[in-house]
Amino acid sequence: MQPFESRMTHVAAQFGTPLYVYDADELTRRFEHLKQLFGQHFGVSYAVKANPNVELLRRMLPHVATFDVSSYKEVERALRAGCPAERITFSGPAKRDAEIRGAVAQGVGELVLESLAEARRADYWAGELGVRQSVLIRINPSTGPRHFGVSFSGRASQFGIDDEVLEEAVDTVLGLRHLNLIGFHIYSGTNSLNPTAIAENFAIFIELFRRAAKHGDIRPEKLVxxxxxxxxxxxxxxxxxxxAVAELALPLIDDLKSDPRFAHSHCVxxxxxxxxxxxxxxxxxVVGEKHTRGVDMRLCDAGFNNHLAACGMMGTIIRRNWHMMNVSNPDAVPHKYTLVGPLCTTIDVLATDIMLPEVRVGDVIAVENSGAxxxxxxxxxxxxHPEPAEIVLAGNEVIDATESALNHWTDVDRTGRLRMAETSLQG
Ligand SMILES: Cc1ncc(COP(=O)(O)O)c(C=O)c1O
Incomplete structure (x- = not known):
């Protein structure tokens, strides 16, 4: 058996299944690869929502400029990982007043404004706390490249301020006394495999950044x-x-930086x-097997309760089998299986007609690409069903990074209904 497979079966035996396993060394390699290609032009902002495990955040901290969070709970996670508050940015729709207040009170680097109503609420709470809060305007572009992947440009969206009203937004935010507009943020698409489309998207961002900065006559400190x-x-x-992305996109950044307005902008x-x-x-x-109407089923202890995305339920139009391995029996002859989870619904399917080396009861299946x-x-x-444990592998070390104990309520959650008086908005 290969070292990878034997390591996986070993930790599965030690911690039980279902189990999430993260490889800290692979994570470091990915950061290094990114730095090598983009490090001269960009800092990195890690979106905590992808995986908020505090042990992982702690390990990412030396590699990132910022953690982007999307809830107050994620602010707490970033802080717990040792991240200074000023290296946290807070994006996301439907921020509650208590979250805005809590984040400002913690001293987060920037609030990422998703709407003008949110800008006014942020201004109110910064004023209440007696601070001037740095902010980025998140722009929702009206156009996006073709063949991008998942793009939310040009649609009605809860994310960001429509570029059709960009000038008005800049004027409004510049007029709010307790906010300090230091730059702009755009995240208008995800999961693209197309370097050309990614570079085209950056060109669209740059046009919008230029437009906004010129209108406000500002020299942005930061562009996300x-x-x-x-x-x-x-x-x-x-x-x-x-x-290929670097080759196409970095000249665009060089060109932007040659404009004195952007010469000192930190690109992220x-x-x-x-x-x-x-x-x-x-x-x-694998806890059981079943032969039903010509289908060879294997009944697994994890289903969409543990991995919604692998079961095709996170925005996928056509469900595909993810790459999986039978780490207990990797050298056996492959057969065709349907892998189902433990839930009482027919949609709880991990894989349909997947070819895997003979899968026996007691075997362990590894689902790849599961870190995010x-x-x-x-x-x-x-x-x-019990929640899976989480472990981090680092060199020869195995670290138990299971986190259910962190899911307690804090004061910010308890005061989630905090509201500012309607009248204060009108002033
Ligand atoms: C503001 C923001 N930043 C970053 C991300 C991360 O996206 P991905 O994990 O696809 O890189 C998202 C995803 O929803 C997002 O909304």
């Missing part, structure tokens, strides 16, 4: 480029060639899945 770097999840797609590449996805696996144990949008993007409480 939502990367959209994607991963292949099964099927025959070629992986994203990030060297924001991403989640590309960094951590391939450094994680879900290990699921795995455990915390899944409805783990459905049908009350």
């Amino acid at each position: 480029f939502g990367s959209g770097f994607g991963l292949t999840y099964g099927g025959g797609d070629a992986p994203l060639d990030i060297a 590449l924001e991403m989640g899945r590309w960094l951590i996805g391939p450094a994680g696996w879900l290990l699921t144990g 949008y795995g455990l915390t993007a899944s409805p783990t409480r459905f049908i009350s």
